[in-house]
Amino acid sequence: MKGPRETGFAYQAVYRYLTHLINEPGCGTPIRLPSLRQLALRLNVSISTIQYAYSLLEKEGRVYSVAKSGYYSRPIAILGPLTSGNDLLETVYVHARRPDMLVLSADEPALLQPLDSPLLMLERELLRQYPRQPQSASQPCGELELRTALAARYTTSPARCWHADEVYIGADLRGVLEILIAVLNLKDALVLVESPCDWVILRLLEAAGVRVIELPLQVCGSLDLEQLREALESKPVRLVMLSSGLSMPRGSQMPDDNRQSIAQLVTQHGCWVLENDCYGELGFEPDGARFRDLIDPDRLIVFSTFEKIIGPEAPYGYLLSRQLGEELQRHFLLRAFRLSPIRQKAIARLYANGRIDQHLQVLRRLLKERQVQMLQLLRERLGDALQPVEPQGGATIWARSLRQVDVRRVFQRLLKQQVVIAPGELFSLQGLHGQHLRLSHTFSGDHDLGVVLGLLGDALRLEAVD
The missing domain is CATH 3.40.640.10 (Type I PLP-dependent aspartate aminotransferase-like (Major domain))
Known part of the structure; x- marks a missing residue:
């Protein structure tokens, strides 16, 4: 099973450009970042694309907005190490933006069939x-x-x-x-x-x-x-x-x-x-x-x-x-x-x-095909380790470990192998779903998913709690 075509969304390039601005030497104090309109003109992309890239950085805590003033970078000293490990969600976000990672934690249904060109x-x-x-x-x-x-x-x-x-x-x-x-x-x-x-x-x-x-x-x-x-x-x-x-x-x-x-x-x-x-x-x-x-x-x-x-x-x-x-x-x-x-x-x-409805018919079919392939691989490679919920839609699969495991340690072990998953504890404020994880069956790039699931299976077995 291979990943879909590389989409090369404009927001990804804008995101990388902004991270370079934020990380430039001497940025120990907050600096005002270019406005949406300035960046749109400078990079020759739409204002919506700039807005989306800023929103990603805001979610990660790397920029903040001031009403009627604009966006500002957080000083590096205030932000702290991007991979401190203290905040699991922050760690997921930061590693998911790295170009060398396979992101199996995302929830991006439209990645299979984006409607960006007609739009x-x-x-x-x-x-x-x-x-x-x-x-x-x-x-x-x-x-x-x-x-x-x-x-x-x-x-x-x-x-x-x-x-x-x-x-x-x-x-x-x-x-x-x-x-x-x-x-x-x-x-x-x-x-x-x-x-x-x-x-x-x-x-x-x-x-x-x-x-x-x-x-x-x-x-x-x-x-x-x-x-x-x-x-x-x-x-x-x-x-x-x-x-x-x-x-x-x-x-x-x-x-x-x-x-x-x-x-x-x-x-x-x-x-x-x-x-x-x-x-x-x-x-x-x-x-x-x-x-x-x-x-x-x-x-x-x-x-x-x-x-x-x-x-x-x-x-x-x-x-x-x-x-x-x-x-x-x-x-x-x-x-x-x-x-x-x-x-x-x-x-x-x-x-x-009617273009949205035509698009949805194709998108649902593609999502269903990918989900069937993913479930088949999960049963073949991880049948003794994970119990997935068969989805009735969407781009992700929710699964429970059949062994008592430390899912955080599974997550950390996979990061070292350039794979990002979403531990189930992220989806609760009250400590629920500690034995669950969310996997995506839509991802960019060309990856052998069978090999990746093999790595996941090894991590689940190695981190099993006796």
Whole structure:
């Protein structure tokens, strides 16, 4: 099994350029980095590409942003050794960006079939139609054409309908969720999430002072209704976050009856429901009703990103909400996201002309093929060491070690062999999933996956706890 074609995304070159700027000698104090527009002109790439590279560095703690001022590098003395080992997630991020590593920890479905070429082609056509973008035309909540396209896509009936003024688009998913946390005033509030849960979301909630309750998914992909009922009745849960279709990183789908029972429970208790739709269109087979089809729309917020289906050239995050309009508009205006209106128009046209749906058919097929090959190799090479959950979509495989192992030591051993995996503990704030790991079946470059899985098997056996 070989990796997909080398995509050579522009953001990777921008990322490397910025790391050189940050690491230049004499950078012992914070320095202001070039603006999005300056870098776009200097490197001849889009502002969205620059924004994405900066967002990666911000996640790694290597840069920070100041409202209405720009991006600044963190001094090396403050940043400390990039591979100190004190923060597992930091170590994963840093090594995943090294060009000599095979990254089996990533979650990049669009890497198999990015939609960057059609997107950029449409963008060039639109630039000829809209050669100048007057500053007065700025739309702080996102380009109207794209918000209208999203509203239409999420509308399923007269009762379950959305309008453009209920859609909000930000520079990336992190920025959008930060605004939502502020609008809902979630600091010190209780939020219930499925577990395992995306590490970006968990770290964001933790940094904001949100008190997180993790409800583990069962083997069949369902939530324990009694545990959920007890949590809702005994604690002042402000918000429940649920996956719309795929529960990632497990790649499983909730049974329809479980989803309906959960919807009834949260409705009875009057909680806000936050539906994570980042992977909603990446299931291999059509599933049943989504939570947004079962929950009162006035107590519902939906969030997602284009990045998982289009690729890194479309890093924008977005959310839909009926009830929080005034506060959301105020926060988006204060946040002052600088988004390319032409890039947003191009994405809107991809939805309008049906290109997104054609792309999704191909992408799901390719993901399914890669998943089947990966599972077959795992059974052949690691059948005595790992028990994978067979994914129903997405680009990753969640697996449990059949032996008691120190997964951190497995991770460190593989780093020395230039392989990056994602230990399961990253997907919990409460110490769950210590015997699990997440593997990706999409990666760039030309690698013999059989050999790599052999290295993983050796590490699991050598780090087994007696």
